[in-house]
Amino acid sequence: MKHLVAKIHPHDNVLVALQDLPAGTTIPWEDGAIKTVAAIPAKHKLALQDFQVGDSVTMYGVLVGKVREAIPQGGLLTTSNIKHATNSYDEHGAHRASWPVPNVEKWQDRTFMGYHRADGQVGTANYWLVIPLVFCENRNIQVLEEALVHDLGYGRKKSYQPQTQELIQLMQAGKSVEEILQADLQTALNQHQKPRLFPNVDGVRFLTHEGGCGGIRQDAQTLCGLLAGYITHPNVAGATVLSLGCQNAQVSMLQDEIRKRDANFSKPLYILEQQKIGTEESLVSTALRQTFAGLMQANALQRQPAPLSKLCIGLECGGSDGFSGISANPAVGHVSDMLVALGGSVILAEFPELNGVEQELVDRSVDKETAERFSSLMKAYSDSAVAVGSGFDMNPSPGNIRDGLLTDAMKSAGAARKGGSSPVVAVLDYPEPVTKPGLNLLCTPGNDVESTTAEVGSGANVVLFTTGLGTPTGNPIAPVVKISTNTPLAKRMPDIIDLNTGTIIDGEETIEQAGERILDYVIRVASGEEVAAVRHGQTDFIPWKRGVSL
CATH class of the missing domain: 3.40.1400 (Ribose 5-phosphate Isomerase B; Chain: A,)
Structure with missing residues (x-):
């Protein structure tokens, strides 16, 4: 059953609206109820308490903003009444060695059909x-x-040339501009291939x-x-x-x-x-x-069986929304943890979208050197952005903000969930390659195509790309699996979406169930099943020029 709101972490002091909530909506909560004092659009946040100027806003258990205008309980959080804020972090960290390893017994003997290379790597394509x-x-x-x-x-495979020919015929028949604009053109045809x-x-x-x-x-x-x-x-x-x-x-x-x-x-x-x-x-x-x-x-060359440990998955998000951090990203995080448990590799990139969760990643680093390298790269990147008059706080796009991601810290806390909970085994500076199994952090921009281009350049042979708003992004050589955070998007743009995790928001599936469904699909894609981006011929490739992109 779909709920009205969600509280992501026990320490949070805001709720996420899972559907549009008109002003005056009564929300049963713990031993009482909360009444919305403003309309709360789906994906946006409402105050769980009365906020005063200067109060901290907490989501995912971390600081994501500071209040700049008083907000009553049940009020809507906006870019006008909160601003970006993050906690400082200790780069030395706690270096937790243990983590909740998922049960992957059912996946141990699974294989994919890949192309075996002389250096021991296995490709998902050729x-x-x-x-x-x-x-x-x-x-x-x-x-x-x-x-x-x-x-x-x-x-x-697809051509819109017949539509152009039809428009030419309409103009030659004397049709007006208004009639041209209203013309019902035939569906684009598949070219003979x-x-x-x-x-x-x-x-x-x-x-x-x-x-x-x-x-x-x-x-x-x-x-x-x-x-x-x-x-x-x-x-x-x-x-x-x-x-x-x-x-x-x-x-x-x-x-x-x-x-x-x-x-x-x-x-x-x-x-x-x-x-x-x-x-x-x-x-x-x-x-x-x-x-x-x-x-x-x-x-x-021909496809041959390969263990799942030969998979290297890039973790990416683009066109994110207020549901990204509670549906698609944590589901991908579960895939990440399962693959690490199976001996595979994953890449978490987009350093501007790790702003505010540095302490968690420092604490998950396997040793002091790994933690210090992450800290050094984050600080250097942040300083370079400030030097050109910008900063990580300017990362969220108009689309992100419109759909509930009000600060970079709020966006980052949800984006980081793609990396699951496994230890950070290596920190890579662009464009260094992955050489260790486990969770690798790669310094890239938050820009979708630059980051995807980089992850593949570092060795990702499949990319899991979560989106709440929809994007056709693909890559020249690695299949990019597009995962919707919400069901309306999956229905509205079925031609570019491969999987829907809006089922989590709809109360039909748990994060773990969605993660297992994604991994099963990844195995099929790694064996040659075509994803939407490949069908569309979407082969985006943008090298990153350091220091000029968030």
């Missing part, structure tokens, strides 16, 4: 990459894409970007590290790399970054330098021959 080392090569990358994608059977020439290759991905030259030399080094992470990724069979020749991101720099990640790198890798080869025609023709030969090699 892609070929075509990458520019510098933005000057983006056009040549696009030329290669036009030459390869359709004839190899990797073209987009050729069968894949290489059935064991999931696709050819073209990773254009705006980096590689200009900026500072550290930008080039970081970009090469990220690209090396994609080239050595278990979901990648090999790559074609185009270099201009004179840019900051030199071929030798990329090769060094590849060796850092895999000293015995043996995948097919073709690197072409335009200033050495000469004409565009020579460059493109050579790249086509080499890429085609690489695809022939990649197609020889």
